[in-house]
Amino acid sequence: MTAGAPRPAATRHWRRPPLIKDRRRRYGLYGAAVAYLVAALATVEINWQRIADGLDRGWRFVEGFLAPNFSHRWDDILLGMEESLTMTVTATAVGILISLPIAIGAARNLSPPPVYLVCRAIIAVSRSLQEVIIAIFFVAMFGFGPFAGFVTLSFATIGFFAKLLAEDIEDIDESQAEAIRATGASWLQLITYAVLPQVMPRIIGLSLYRLDINFRESAVIGIVGAGGIGATLNTAIDRYEYDSAAAILILIIVLVMAAEYASSHVRRWVS
Amino acid sequence: MPVASDPRGLPIWRRRTTRQEWALWLGWLALVALFAVCWRLMTENTIWAFVFDAPRQALDIGSRMLPPRWSYVDQLWRPLWDTLNIATLGTLLAVLLAVPVAFLAANNTTPSRRLVRPVALLVIVASRSINSLIWALLLVAVLGPGIAAGILAIALRSVGFIGKLLYEAIEEIDGAQVEAITATGASPAQIIDYGIAPQIMPAFAGITVFRWDINIRESTVLGLVGAGGIGLQLESSLNTLAWPQVTVILLIILATVIVSEWVSARVRAAIT
């Protein structure tokens, strides 16, 4: 407060205190944001002619959505769905089985530093690359088809599952682990009696979540040759069969919705 | 009964009752059977010779990828800039679309639970179910190849993500604060501005930055289907079997992803 007489009552002003106190930093940030937006928008090349031509196709796609054609490619759709669903299930199961030991290894409170670092490195590698990029490599290694997709999704599951589970293990209630340790339990007994019971609901929740993600991803990696419904979709769009493509997309949406509905029920039932 | 008897008539402690145990074993059995069936179906057409050949293939690819062709970096700056723009502009567009959708979908702000809410939820689930790469596939067919298709693809995928997390945040707000603002005679717009917006702001900022981070990753591969960005270079390098260039591209992508994750983590830490 400044010394002296209070200011006359009628001149009191109020402005909301700004988010960033320092004036120069504030305007600097605003300026930078505007400059970036202008530069970014300036480099977006939009070919209006091409878009105008494409609107016709866009409209045909909307029509396809309103009247999807399930029958024309039904055999392909069925095969694609079968591949997608089977590789989702197998990849989720295998991915989780591999993730469990890695998650324990990547939990700071359970593992010695060398194991911890190795497991964290595995997680980092798995997480940092897009599923699609991984799929490109596995297709090159294993050949076209769902097996490459299965390997891709298993690999991607490891990074996701082990990271989240490891964080959960690190957050467990230490006093319970302490109590089990105090009974003279071995390391393995510690895991089964103090750690697993605490993180079991989380394991189930994460498994269901990952199952959902894997199914959605299985629709994508087909684009680069790793089997599944994505391959069927890619063909349909390449041949401008928008009514078939719409049918496939609708099926994907319905399956994802069903999976979400089912998993919310399972989760409620488990807890 | 959790306590059974052994042959000598002494009680044995068991963790679960017999029926629960049976149910549990049956459940596991069903899971294993499901796995076996899926495995058989999936590998029906697998050519095992290729699978067993995989390690050799991996070594082969690996040896071709090294050493990286570092000089190629010079051609990657522009695609990298495009990738950044696809992610950022796509996220901004998604935010503009997702905010109204979230308010229409949240139980406590929707104008109609019977009519509007289901539509908003359908928009969210449709957007979430379809990967940005598939959106890109469609949009490239419609709009032609280029960044515009990429931006729209990212936006269409992100609307569902941001919309879902945001409407959940709206449903969790403290109703008393809204009630107090309502009691002052505020209009609906003012109630959103004073009663709801301040409460969801931290969640909103966190969700947006989080999605931006994910979008950086996703926009690196959109070029594979022609939607602009560094993926275009990846696609052409793969097609010409220029493996040393592929290495450089992957390293650049990796670096970008790490930087964006760091930025996102710092911003989110600063918010809360």
Next chain:
Amino acid sequence: MLRLEHLAKRYPTGDLALDGVSLTIDAGQVVALIGPSGAGKSSLIRCVNRLIEPTAGRVFLHGVEITGLGRRRLRRVRRRIGMIFQEFALVERLTVMENVLSGRLGYVPFWRSLLRRFPPADVEAAFGLLERVGLAEFVDKRADALSGGQRQRVGIARALAQNPQLLLVDEPTASLDPKTARQIMRLICEICAERRLPAIINSHDVRLAAMFVHRIVGLRAGQVVFDGPASALNDDVLTRIYGAEDWGTPGLDTPEEEEEEEDEGADGGDAALRPDLDRQRLAGLAG
């Protein structure tokens, strides 16, 4: 000036919260509404400004029937009815000043409220109110940085910023410690006296209510079972309101509360406000 006629509220769950309440409150009159939890106190005051829609009955403020007004005209009436809440209900992430100015929302156009450019007279009045409740130096503090008592003072300033014709006060002290509770209750009653502002104050704390408020209305199961001066509160009346075993627990009244006068200084103490009240007797009865 405020008249409730046969007000009834039945929730979709089937619970009957209000069962034909009729009540008249004259200009400048403060009424304490007491009763057990679930008696309908909270529903009653929310039916007045229609935060809850009454199922039947009518509410008149200055001869205007509030029940039956359209949205727009309802907002115009709401802005003249100040409300103070149990859990303060401040917008936690806004500053103290923004919270006080939110009392002006019914008066200013949307763009002004969005840009926080309130008319100078409103800002000046808000400063004056913050001085009145003793929070002049907290203007730009965020509401969640304040203590419970300070928050309730902001809540009072917000309600007064509305320039209200009526104050609805819902359990103003339930979330506060006994000493702060008294200070807040005293502040509310002083302000009502200064402005000749009629008010309905819900309270679960009979002793505190009787200490500051002249007219007590007892509510039980949605019906008015007592309406009279605080001095008429006796065992029979309390039994009628709370039932025999609901209020008869002794020992809830803590003796150290009685020594709180020294902090307040000049106001002359509670006894001056309620000379006719037999505090010892009530202390033994009501918790």
